[in-house]
Amino acid sequence: MEDVIVPIAFFACIAAVCITPVWLKSRDRKEMQATLRSAIEKGQPVPQEVIEALTRNVKGPPTALRDMRSGVIWLAIGLGIGGLGAMIGIREEEALHPLLGIAIIPSVIGLALIALSFFNPHKEPRV
Numbered sequence: 001m002e003d004v005i006v007p008i009a010f011f012a013c014i015a016a017v018c019i020t021p022v023w024l025k026s027r028d029r030k031e032m033q034a035t036l037r038s039a040i041e042k043g044q045p046v047p048q049e050v051i052e053a054l055t056r057n058v059k060g061p062p063t064a065l066r067d068m069r070s071g072v073i074w075l076a077i078g079l080g081i082g083g084l085g086a087m088i089g090i091r092e093e094e095a096l097h098p099l100l101g102i103a104i105i106p107s108v109i110g111l112a113l114i115a116l117s118f119f120n121p122h123k124e125p126r127v
Helices: 002-041 048-055 064-091 093-119
Strands: none
Touching: 002 048, 064 093
């Protein structure tokens, strides 16, 4: 029974870490919009700070810099998993190849994002 519970708990924790911040942010935005809607219905002026808070995290089109940064992060994740595989492979030879196979996925995503950063039409202005 433990052979099933441990992997399920592991992936449930990963899902919770990924989903919880998105859910909390969504809930906060809904509350902010409800407050704003109530103020507008009562005829109160909307402060500029509230409008800035609502539009602050709105992402524009992907830029070359954002693609490059994301690509480097994904590549680092792949290299980290590959390094983990190499370290575990010293003691358990059978663990090396599966972990290297898993490491290829984020590494290729990183390389693709880095390549896209060179072809992105939304270049940042030179400062």
